[in-house]
Amino acid sequence: MIYKILLTIWMNLIIAAVFLYIEPAAGFPGEVSRILFFHVPMAWVATLAFLLSMIASSVYLITRKVNADFLAQSSAELGFLFCFLATVTGSIFAKATWGSFWNWDPRQTSIVMLLMIYGAYFVLRSAVADHEKRRVFAGVYSILAFCTVPFLVFIVPRITNSLHPEDTLNPAKPGMDIKTLIFFLGSLCAYTGLFVWMLRLKVRMLRIMDKERGRINFHK
Amino acid sequence: MKTGLGFVAAVNLIIWAGITLYLFILDRRLKKLERRPGYRDHGGGDG
């Protein structure tokens, strides 16, 4: 409980500081760089969530513990949500800096790949009626899809040049303001904490739904 | 310019407040459901 209240306060602080305390980073027009304090953590959480989902799927396939599959499913859904948010914020940032919402930058290409893979993953889950079969299939598909991701690393850079600010907000960059760095890392931590909180709620929800076989509406 | 930023910050804070409120309510609701007599947490195996 105390962890959740602390997280709430911390996130409030970050939001206030990002808009009112920190100066905008050099090299970007106007105030747009402030969105990076939300965009980068979202992308980071999405990556983390998809990775966790893949690992949980493998654990399910090996041990056949239902909880591992609950974790895989919750993680995939949250990853999808954060991935979508990262796409939207990234698009806004792209419009403000490069003048177009979408230009098939390598990062944009790979994020679309991820969204498509996990879109298909949810379609697969909804299409298999048998519970155990659904879990196994979802795990298998998740691993199979994960194996295709490395190819993008080889292929995509051969086709387009990146406009992505590679090291503008890289914490290791010496030029970065210490104040900015603190709030940037703070934002990363806050988003990771938020993800863990949401993940645990989602897993508990799935567990109850599994018991009740869909008789409960949580959003009423 | 600073007034505009203040507005954006306020919108962000309101959205964040909404999200937290939702999460806390969901948490309470789940706890209530978990406390019902029929519910047991199963640690493994396929159910």
Added chain:
Amino acid sequence: MHPTKSGRWITQTVSSTYLTEAVAIWFRDLRSEFRTRYAVNSILMFALTTLVTVSFSIGSFRIEESERPFLYAVLLWIILVFSALSGLSRSFVKEQEAGTMDILKLSARPQAVFLGKLLFNLTMLGVLELIIVPAFILLMGYKIKFPGCFVAMMVTGGLGLGAGTTLVAAMIAQANARGALFSALSFPLLLPLIITAIKGSERAAYGISAAGWPEVKIAAAYAVIMITVSLLLFPLIWEE
């Protein structure tokens, strides 16, 4: 009762290997396909219809000379991929529909089933490419500077298509709503391959140095990795 221990009627030899079992399944599928010609007809009709539409509306001169290598590669691979997606799921769906899934599970080891179906799908893709690619080249006036490289790209691209879709076909055969599901699930897996194949074909047609080979290698690596991972994962979805 493990499938490998129970009686096998396909090969009927005691010391049958994975390969002989796979080949037996492959030939059995080819025989039944030769009788009904369901999969090959649906794939080819889809491909020919698309090809005719493309050729009719674009013709051999509508696109400028300099744009041709790239745009033709895109069109060719769109035709090939979507024709393949329209029919390759038949290999497993027909077992499910005919009710022969359980017999197959008892009569051969999972990896052998996978290999047999993969070989069958690759045969289908081979037939598809042998007919569609020359027809496309003739109809569209596609000039290719490096035919060897182009052929290699077609072969490895076809291998990748088969490798990426066979496991998905096995999964959707056991799910509801099979038709649409197959394309929806296969497409994200095939996307890296499609991008590579388009790039490779374009470079083979352009012919700035013999530089299509990296794409051929990437497509081959894709096929090898997908086949290996599918072989490892297939028993999981087959024994359910």
